[in-house]
Amino acid sequence: MKILVINAGSSSLKYQLYDMKDESVLASGRVERIGMDSSIVTHEPADKPEVRDVQEILDHVTAVKRVIDLLVSPQHGVIGAMTDIDAVGHRVVHGGETFKESVLVNAEVKLEIRNLFDLAPLHNPAHMMGINAVEANLPGVPQAVVFDTAFHQTMPDVAYLYPIPKVLYRRHKIRRYGFHGTSHNYVSEQAAKVLEQPLESLKMITCHIGNGASCTAILGGKSVDTSMGLTPLEGLMMGTRSGDLDPAIVPFTMNKEDLTLSEVNSMLNKHSGLLAISGVSSDMREIVEGMEDGDKNSKLAFDMYTYRLRKYIGSYAAAMNGVDTLVFTAGVGENSVALRKAVCDGLTFLGLRLDDELNAQRSKQARVISAPGSAVRVLVVPTNEELIIARDTYRLSAAAAETAAGE
Numbered sequence: 001m002k003i004l005v006i007n008a009g010s011s012s013l014k015y016q017l018y019d020m021k022d023e024s025v026l027a028s029g030r031v032e033r034i035g036m037d038s039s040i041v042t043h044e045p046a047d048k049p050e051v052r053d054v055q056e057i058l059d060h061v062t063a064v065k066r067v068i069d070l071l072v073s074p075q076h077g078v079i080g081a082m083t084d085i086d087a088v089g090h091r092v093v094h095g096g097e098t099f100k101e102s103v104l105v106n107a108e109v110k111l112e113i114r115n116l117f118d119l120a121p122l123h124n125p126a127h128m129m130g131i132n133a134v135e136a137n138l139p140g141v142p143q144a145v146v147f148d149t150a151f152h153q154t155m156p157d158v159a160y161l162y163p164i165p166k167v168l169y170r171r172h173k174i175r176r177y178g179f180h181g182t183s184h185n186y187v188s189e190q191a192a193k194v195l196e197q198p199l200e201s202l203k204m205i206t207c208h209i210g211n212g213a214s215c216t217a218i219l220g221g222k223s224v225d226t227s228m229g230l231t232p233l234e235g236l237m238m239g240t241r242s243g244d245l246d247p248a249i250v251p252f253t254m255n256k257e258d259l260t261l262s263e264v265n266s267m268l269n270k271h272s273g274l275l276a277i278s279g280v281s282s283d284m285r286e287i288v289e290g291m292e293d294g295d296k297n298s299k300l301a302f303d304m305y306t307y308r309l310r311k312y313i314g315s316y317a318a319a320m321n322g323v324d325t326l327v328f329t330a331g332v333g334e335n336s337v338a339l340r341k342a343v344c345d346g347l348t349f350l351g352l353r354l355d356d357e358l359n360a361q362r363s364k365q366a367r368v369i370s371a372p373g374s375a376v377r378v379l380v381v382p383t384n385e386e387l388i389i390a391r392d393t394y395r396l397s398a399a400a401a402e403t404a405a406g407e
């Protein structure tokens with residue numbers, strides 16, 4: 001069975017084609033600058049050279065058509081015909097309170113995703129364009145949607161409600177949703193496998209630290225709290241996002257600096273975080289380099305970033321009345337030896353002991369990096385959101401085919 005995984009943004013579309021026989025990636029790629037005159041298509045087949053071309057791609061329907069043409073092309077392709085694509089899975093950022101798990105797309109599901117446009121105005125409309133574009137190019141092929149929020153729907157009300165007038169929750173569904181759920185779910189399962197212990201028995205904190213960053217408390221395999229909130233702005237300090245701050249800063253700054261809502265929004269999402277404090281970059285590699293070169297602002301940015309992450313880990317240990325497993329994942333979490341050391345060296349009060357040699361080893365494998373006897377096992381687990389989407393899509397479409405065959 002071949003599953004195409006799509007992550008559609010407003011002007012981009014990333015894809016991976018999986019062969020579920022052995023979960024191998026046959027090809028991956030991306031279309032960038034959709035809707036502009038010079039769109040860039042990059043196609044990377046597993047066993048053939050990469051293709052990169054620039055052409056006009058005005059909408060998502062044309063982008064998906066171009067992807068399918070490449071996948072079946074005799075020269076660059078990896079499958080014989082487009083009928084070889086058995087199902088398509090989409091990443092959808094916001095599933096609100098409606099979607100607690102992945103589902104197959106039908107008219108009702110599309111309507112619900114549309115109803116959630118308000119909660120994710122930058123993401124959900126783009127995902128819908130991706131779904132419609134697949135429908136137009138591959139009519140009748142089952143599609144599934146996998147939500148970033150779904151894993152966190154197990155949070156109790158004490159964790160997901162904000163202490164603001166309740167009418168705002170009733171009218172507008174203002175509450176904590178959390179994001180990166182697919183990743184937190186996947187790495188928690190992988191960590192339990194590495195430890196050879198049932199996930200249900202663990203008190204785990206997973207740190208997805210990439211461009212965006214979030215931290216989740218996972219008790220017995222279920223998300224009980226997470227740092228991102230109504231939107232992906234809350235919580236940890238990130239590359240360009242502020243994370244937590246006094247909400248009064250928003251009206252105060254708008255007043256003092258004469259900013260509009262959209263300007264203050266842009267300030268907090270695009271011009272804050274590591275970038276604002278270091279004045280150098282939003283990329284942790286450059287921050288660490290700057291710090292090593294003696295740049296004071298890079299050091300301050302690094303220290304604030306790791307301090308805030310450590311406080312979250314401490315608070316989630318309190319939320320679960322303990323923690324026995326700490327997991328690092330995503331671009332920074334998987335690769336930054338310095339970040340993991342700075343965070344873990346301040347958590348010895350939990351009985352956590354990092355093994356500096358294991359921490360410094362480079363590997364693409366999920367692995368333990370704490371010292372033997374550490375009360376909290378620390379792991380690095382590479383995330384793979386696309387694989388989860390492919391697996392869910394495979395499971396749902398195979399079950400639907402079986403049901404249809406039995407009728």
Ligand code: AMP
Pocket residue numbers: 209210211212239282283284285330331332335336337
């Ligand atoms: P992601 O959003 O998970 O793709 O993570 C992307 C981010 O990972 C980049 O912006 C970098 O800041 C960070 N990153 C990647 N490699 C390294 C590295 N070796 N050390 C520190 N940060 C890294």
